[in-house]
Amino acid sequence: MPELPEVETVRRGLAPVMEGARIARALINRPDLRWPFPPDMSARLTGAKVERLRRRSKYLLADLDRGESLLIHLGMSGRMLVSGDPLGRFVHAHPAAEKHDHVVLDMDNGARITFNDPRRFGAMDLLPTTGAEAHPLLAKLGPEPLGNEFSQSHLVEALRGRNTPIKSALLDQRIVAGLGNIYVCEALFRAGIAPTRKAGHIAEARVAGLVPIIRDVLSEAIDAGGSSLRDFRQADGELGYFQHSFDVYGREGDACRREGCNGQIRRIVQAGRSSFYCRQCQR
């Protein structure tokens, strides 16, 4: 499921074919995803030039030359497929339309971008480019984990006094934006912190240590091209491979990978989500 690294991978795949190109045709196949599309979305997109494709947390923002930006969220099963790209890097001819192809953007450079999302937890909206950060979906987001605002002091202060498990706190997008279930599990493993530990009861030095670990986990995943668990695919339609290097996620019952540890990975459920961890290594 697309977390920050996967969304960044999609952005990097889409940017070369979208930036500087105009949307020649916008096909909207249904009235909504998770929420209704904005009024006249097709008309507001048609003819617009994409100046820049940005990312904020797990959201993509395509800045148009009309003062509006297209916000895109992949939800948990959303995919962006590119075909017919004039740069010749992606898949060649346009494939036949598939079930759950909800939005199709034909660019004036010949590229076609298809948004496919079986579970429809994704979203699209149009918002003013100026002040985009005030959009309801963006306004309460915490700092970017790979940016300077995500500091050790920020995390320590954000978790102080919190009675919720550290696992849930790191999934809270107001504390840090972009982490999902996979990378929270992986970061806690590397930090040696049990997911059940109350966020406000962890020694400050250990909390501070989470900051560079979170950065490393996300950076490595981006470098690996994002993961491709289940139905997620990279923007170019190829499956990724980062899932092979998870230490704990999805490894219930398997041996802990830490050298010298003979523990096995456990799965517990917190707030309705699976947490994977090693009881020997994480306290």
Added chain:
DNA sequence: CTTAAATCCTGGTGGC
């Protein structure tokens, strides 16, 4: 205020 639980959705899986 904080925290927990319910909600949305479809495809895949396992049990019988």
Added chain:
DNA sequence: TGCCACCAGGATTTAA
């Protein structure tokens, strides 16, 4: 072979 229960989970909404 089919039917059904269950699970995956990001972000919001509702409840406590």
